[in-house]
Amino acid sequence: MNNEQKPVILVTGADLAQQALDLLQDFNVVYAGKQPSETQVIALATEHNPVAIIARYGKITAAMMDAAPGLKIISRHGSGVDVVDRDAAAARGIEVRAAVGANAAAVAEHAWALILGCAKSVVHLNARMRAGHWDKATHKTIELSGRTLGIVGLGEIGRRTAVIGLAMGMNVLAYDPSGKAAIEGVKLVSLDKLYEESDVVSLHCPLTDGNRRMINRETLSRFKDGAIFVNTARGGLVDEGALVDALNSGKLYAAGLDSFEVEPFVANHPFCEVPNLILSPHVGGVSDAAYVNLGLAAARNVLSVVPAPSAIA
Incomplete structure (x- = not known):
């Protein structure tokens, strides 16, 4: 069977792990490119009528679904499905599945990179050293052992x-x-x-209509003075x-963020002026192993709904 005869899987990204492609060898995998626009995805969906979309970057809208009448599943190359219009998918009988747990190790490690970066002032001290300063006599970092870690979402x-x-020797609340x-x-x-008892608060919950902006002025006021806040979940939380005000006022000691309400992050964002804030571009789930695991999970989710033609034969 040549590529023109194979059912199409549209990937809203520029690549998939080879291990995932091996599973999908009976399909024609079409890439939309890095960070494709809605218009680009609609054009490709109209041209190829994919049976599946593997969603890597951007949102999956009702218009994209309507451009692909043969679409049976939207498979997330990620652990959440908030970028998919699930109501629209349900109305059209399209399955929506996520690669649950496939990048869990990578995100947990990144959360800890941000926690330690905040507690040990890694970014600040690095900048000071490069500017010719030696702050050994004046700077004290935060020791986490014996302190309390609060996990939102288990x-x-x-x-x-x-x-x-x-x-790490911490007391852990969840x-x-x-x-x-x-x-x-x-x-x-x-x-x-x-909120009231944690020295470090780390978010690990999905974004829903019920918890949007759950970290706000009122909830931040209940945090311990000098707490550290980390979000590797969703920016809309x-x-x-x-948060800017809590950091600038000293209510929070520091914060680390890997997700933002609007992505990609813009250079003139107020966060750029906050010195006690560590930023990363939503890469917590991006690692060598996670790339393979996410691809495999996304491919298996596709195959659970759309069996490979060879399997049917």
């Missing part, structure tokens, strides 16, 4: 982040609205109690203006 990423906290059982050594508490 999915696979949150659980991994909690385990690392325990290994809040999860689904009522998942905590792991040994982790205490389940209310969200208010977590945070009122960015309120």
Whole structure:
């Protein structure tokens, strides 16, 4: 079967791991390119009528779905599905699935990179050293052992982040609205109690209509003075203006962010003027191993809905 005869899978990105392509060898995989626009995706969907979309970058809209009447599944190359118009997909009978847990290790490690970067002033001290300063006599970092880590969301990423906290000698609190059982050594508490008692608060929950901007002026006022805040989940969970004020006022010691309300991040954003804020471009789930794991999970999700032609034959 040549490529023109194979059913099409449209990837809203420029590549997939070879291991994923091996699973999808009975399909014609078409790439939309790096960070494609809605117009570009619609044009490709109209041209190829894909049976599946593997969503890597950007949002998947109703217009994209309508451009592909043969579409059966939208498979996320990621752990969340908030970039997909799920109501539109449901109305059209299109499955929406995520690569749950495939990049959990990478995101948990990145959360800890941000936590440690904040607590140990890594970025600040690096800049000071390069400017010719030697702050040994004047600078003190924060020791995390014995302090309290608050985890919001006990999915696979949150659980991994909690385990690392325990290994660091921290007291670990967690809040999860689904009522998942905590792991040994982790205490389940209310969200208010977590905010009030944690020295470090790390978000690991999906973005929903109910928790949008859950970190806002009112909730930040309940944080401990001098706390560290980290978000490797979704930018929409945070009122960015309120966070800037909390950092500038000294209410928070520092913060680390890997996701933002509007992405890509713009250079003139107010965050750029906040010295006690570490920023990264939503790369927490991007690692050598996660790239393979996400691709494989996305491919398997496609095959669970659209079997390979050879399997049918």
